[in-house]
Amino acid sequence: MNKTLKKILVVDNNPVMLEFMNEILGQEGYSVHTVDNGVEALKISRTFLPDVIFVDLVMPYIDGRQLCTLLRKQPELSESIIVIISAIAAEEPGFDFSEIADAYLAKMPFRLMKPYVLDLLQQFQNNSSGVSKKIIGLDQVHHRDITKELLFSKQHIEVLLSSISDSFFELNLDLQVIYVNEAGASLLGLPREEILTLYFPSLFPPELANRIKNIAHSLNGKEFEIGIKEPLQLGDKYVRFRFNAVSYGRYRSITVMIQDISSQKEAERIVREDLKEKELLLKEVHHRVKNNLNVVASLLSLQTSFIPDKVSRKHLTESRNRVESMALIHEQLYYTESLSGVYLDNYLSDLVAQLINTYNTHPTPVKTELDIPSVQLNLSVAVPLGLIINELISNSLEHGLKNIKNGLIEISLTIDEQRCRLLIHDNGHGLPEDFIFEESESLGLLIISNLAEQLDGSFKLYNDNGATAAVEFSLSNSD
Amino acid sequence: MNIQSSAAEIGISVEAYKRICVLFIENTDKDLLQLKSELDLRNFTQSAATAHHIKGAAANMDYEELADLAKKLQLLLQSGTATPEKLRKQYELLSQEYQSIKEEILSQL
Numbered sequence: 001m002n003k004t005l006k007k008i009l010v011v012d013n014n015p016v017m018l019e020f021m022n023e024i025l026g027q028e029g030y031s032v033h034t035v036d037n038g039v040e041a042l043k044i045s046r047t048f049l050p051d052v053i054f055v056d057l058v059m060p061y062i063d064g065r066q067l068c069t070l071l072r073k074q075p076e077l078s079e080s081i082i083v084i085i086s087a088i089a090a091e092e093p094g095f096d097f098s099e100i101a102d103a104y105l106a107k108m109p110f111r112l113m114k115p116y117v118l119d120l121l122q123q124f125q126n127n128s129s130g131v132s133k134k135i136i137g138l139d140q141v142h143h144r145d146i147t148k149e150l151l152f153s154k155q156h157i158e159v160l161l162s163s164i165s166d167s168f169f170e171l172n173l174d175l176q177v178i179y180v181n182e183a184g185a186s187l188l189g190l191p192r193e194e195i196l197t198l199y200f201p202s203l204f205p206p207e208l209a210n211r212i213k214n215i216a217h218s219l220n221g222k223e224f225e226i227g228i229k230e231p232l233q234l235g236d237k238y239v240r241f242r243f244n245a246v247s248y249g250r251y252r253s254i255t256v257m258i259q260d261i262s263s264q265k266e267a268e269r270i271v272r273e274d275l276k277e278k279e280l281l282l283k284e285v286h287h288r289v290k291n292n293l294n295v296v297a298s299l300l301s302l303q304t305s306f307i308p309d310k311v312s313r314k315h316l317t318e319s320r321n322r323v324e325s326m327a328l329i330h331e332q333l334y335y336t337e338s339l340s341g342v343y344l345d346n347y348l349s350d351l352v353a354q355l356i357n358t359y360n361t362h363p364t365p366v367k368t369e370l371d372i373p374s375v376q377l378n379l380s381v382a383v384p385l386g387l388i389i390n391e392l393i394s395n396s397l398e399h400g401l402k403n404i405k406n407g408l409i410e411i412s413l414t415i416d417e418q419r420c421r422l423l424i425h426d427n428g429h430g431l432p433e434d435f436i437f438e439e440s441e442s443l444g445l446l447i448i449s450n451l452a453e454q455l456d457g458s459f460k461l462y463n464d465n466g467a468t469a470a471v472e473f474s475l476s477n478s479d
Numbered sequence: 480m481n482i483q484s485s486a487a488e489i490g491i492s493v494e495a496y497k498r499i500c501v502l503f504i505e506n507t508d509k510d511l512l513q514l515k516s517e518l519d520l521r522n523f524t525q526s527a528a529t530a531h532h533i534k535g536a537a538a539n540m541d542y543e544e545l546a547d548l549a550k551k552l553q554l555l556l557q558s559g560t561a562t563p564e565k566l567r568k569q570y571e572l573l574s575q576e577y578q579s580i581k582e583e584i585l586s587q588l
Contacts, residue, residue, distance in 0.1 A: 016503045016536050023495045058531065087535060109541040110499075111488040248517075248525055 005081070005125055009050035010034045011041040011067065012085070013059045017107075021054065024114045030121075038062030039178045042070060043197040050080055052121065055101070057086035060251070061170075061178040062196065066158070068100035070193040081124050095135070103131050108140035116140075167258035170246070175200045175216055178253065187237070187258060200256070208232060212241070216254055219245040231261055238265040279339055286334040293327035318394060318444070321358060325351055325390040329382050341378040344385075348372050348411060351386060352393060359397035366397060366407040373415060381475065384451040385422070388459075391444040392424045392469045400428030400467050415475065422471040430463040437461055480580075482587045485541075500584050503540055507533060507577060518566055527556040533573070542580055548573040 008030045010021040018034040025032045033048050035041050039061050045053065053071060057064035068082050084097055087107040097104045102124075105116055116137045123131050161168050167184035169177055177195050185192045188203055200216070201209035215224050226232065227240030242257040300320040304313050328351055332342040352368050377385065393409060401407035410425045437445065445461075448471075452459040457473030486496035510533050517526040534549035552569045555561050 014532070014536055014539070015506055016499055017539055019495075019499050019502050020489075020491075020539070023491050023499070024489075027491065058535075087538065107535070107539065110539050111485065111541055113539075114490045248522065 005030075005051040005121060007031045007048060007050045008033070008052045008054070009041065009045060009048060010054045011036075011038065011059070011064075012054070012056040013037060014056070017056070020110050020113070021117070024117060028118060028121075037178075038064075038067040038070075039172065039176060039197050041067060042074075042193065043176075045071065045074065045077060045080075049076060052081045052083060052124065053077075054083050054085045054105075056107075057084060057088050061172075065100060068097075070196065072100060073191065073193045083120065097135075098133055103133075104135045106135055106137040106140060108137055112137075112140050165260070167260070169200060169256040169258070171200050171216065171254045171256065173252055173254070175213065175254070177203075183260075184258065187234070187239075187260065204234070208234075212256075215243055216256075219243055219254060221245045221247065231265060237262045282339050283334055286330045286339075290327050290330035290334060293323050293330065297323045297327060315443075317358070321355065321390055321394060322387060322447075324354060325386045326383060328354065329379065329386055333379075341376040342382050343374050344377055344382070344413065345370070345372040345374045347382065347386065348389065351389060352409070352411065355390065355393045355397060359394070364405050364407070366401055366409060369408065369410045371410075371412040373413060375415065377475075381455065381473075384454050385471075385473070388448050388451050388471055389422070389424065391448050395444060396424070396426040396428060396467070400426045400430070402429070404428050418475045420473050420475055422473075423468060425464065425466060425468045427466040430465075430467050431461060435461075480583055482584075497588055499540075500588065503536060504581055504584060507536060507581075510536075511574060511577060515570065518570060523556045523561065527553050530556065530573075533577075545573070545576050545580060548576050 008025050010018055010025075010032065012018050012021070012034070013036045015036065018036065022032050022034050033044055033050065035044055037059055041053070041055070042062075055064045055067055055071075059067070062070070064084060064086065068084065071077055071080070071082055081103070082101040084101045084104040085107055086104075095104070103120060105120060107113075108116070120131070120136060161179075161181040164181065165183055167187045168179070168181040169184050170179035172178050176197050177200050178197075180192055180195045182192070185195060188195060190203075195203070201212045203209075204212060211226065215226065222245065224243045225240065227238075231238040231240055233239075238261050240259050240261060242259070244255045244257075246253045246255055297320045300316050300323065304316040304320070307313050307316065329342055329347065332347050332350070333339060336342060348370060349372075352370065356366055356368065389411070393411075396409050401409070404427070406427075408427045411423070413420060413422045415421075440446075448459055448469075452471055452473065455471075455473035457471060460470045462468055462470075482496055482500065483493055486493045489496065491499075510529055514526055514529045514533070517529060530549050530553040534546045534553060537543075537546035537549060548569070552566075552573055555565060555569055
């Protein structure tokens with residue numbers, strides 16, 4: 001069946017070759033369009049709808065094989081004849097091109113080429129299916145056997161880029177897509193041949209498109225990333241972009257790598273939910289510990305009321321206070337958000353109020369002045385410190401301020417780097433003149449001494465218009 | 480090389496062949512400059528691609544000697560044995576051959 005071939009597209013990056021083809025085909029009355037790269041070829045072919053397309057194999061951006069494959073997939077070009085025209089023919093004479101092209105003409109010196117080109121077109125006019133599937137004009141080409149190395153290197157990079165899971169795009173300076181890997185096509189949900197030549201920003205929602213446009217135009221040879229702190233949402237996916245300017249010789253382009261971090265984001269969400277669940281459980285544990293300690297304190301209190309002996313009752317009350325000072329920590333932990341520790345100012349304020357209430361036997365109410373910074377202490381520091389303060393304030397209330405009017409307890413804490421200094425001073429009777437700390441048989445002082453040691457600290461008691469207790473300890477225990 | 484006989488041999492007008500010759504000179508001038516700067520930067524992959532481009536254009540125009548010199552340079556770049564001295568020598572041979580072709584063409588334009 002005869003076929004009328006009128007429109008011819010020639011794709012070759014050699015302008016001399018394009019001029020030659022334009023001349024010999026124009027002479028014969030064909031309407032000829034020439035372009036020097038695959039991207040332009042894809043663009044023009046959608047409107048020019050050529051009857052025949054001559055394609056060189058070694059070209060920048062999209063190489064000839066890839067271009068033939070992409071042209072073959074264009075529905076509007078289903079009737080177009082594709083002819084490979086390349087000098088690489090001499091290097092691989094057995095190359096099976098039938099999947100991607102209708103004919104293969106070896107690129108030869110101009111003085112020999114015209115009759116081959118015209119004869120081939122004539123053959124297609126006469127019988128579109130009867131053209132040889134062997135490379136035409138092979139005997140006119142010199143064997144140089146080096147071009148395929150260049151093509152191999154290009155194909156090798158193509159295979160590498162296809163195998164990565166990140167989306168990779170290359171754009172020309174007009175921001176048209178000149179390369180996209182499989183992952184990129186899959187991310188956008190479009191076939192590769194439809195993405196090529198498109199204006200890259202137009203592939204994204206308007207706000208992101210504007211951002212991409214601004215970044216791409218202001219790269220100035222640098223690298224730029226977006227979506228690092230807060231990933232960008234593309235449909236149901238979370239992504240981040242990395243832009244790079246490419247420059248070598250006269251070549252300029254922009255690469256865009258899009259990393260799909262949806263699975264990472266999902267993993268973070270699971271970890272966050274997991275953590276929230278653990279926090280709830282931990283709060284519940286603190287709540288229960290506090291309740292149980294309060295039960296122990298209540299039992300001790302109940303037991304006290306059944307004991308006639310005053311000294312024994314005193315000992316049980318002291319023990320109950322110790323238990324309550326610990327219960328208070330768990331109560332405060334239950335109410336804090338971080339669960340990592342209690343705020344010392346809040347804790348001490350509640351603890352002191354609780355103790356004053358327990359020892360409410362003074363002629364006038366004992367006043368307290370607290371100068372405590374709002375530092376957060378974890379359990380390993382808060383529990384021993386709470387017990388120490390419990391003992392010292394109990395001593396002041398029970399002994400130091402006994403029968404004292406206008407009693408005052410001052411509590412201050414200073415932090416110098418990792419060392420803390422706690423001072424508790426009362427304006428009471430002071431220590432007995434014959435008091436020797438090391439020889440004291442008080443359980444309270446023994447407890448203080450041991451707990452200070454546990455905090456890698458020291459403890460001193462001295463008179464200073466009343467009694468003063470100084471405890472120095474290290475915050476590093478809170479690690 | 481004679482422009483008139485070459486045009487006749489190809490089967491195009493003398494004017495058309497002159498246009499092709501001018502394009503060949505313009506592009507090969509640019510390619511040689513680019514090749515020189517790529518060789519200076521020791522960018523061998525890109526140099527090989529540019530040498531390949533020169534070779535293709537020369538072969539089309541039937542300048543076999545120029546095409547062979549470009550091919551030798553391309554092979555040298557792809558061999559992994561290129562020393563600066565060898566590259567400089569090969570580039571000089573290529574450049575000299577091209578200059579004589581260019582002079583011959585320009586004298587007939």
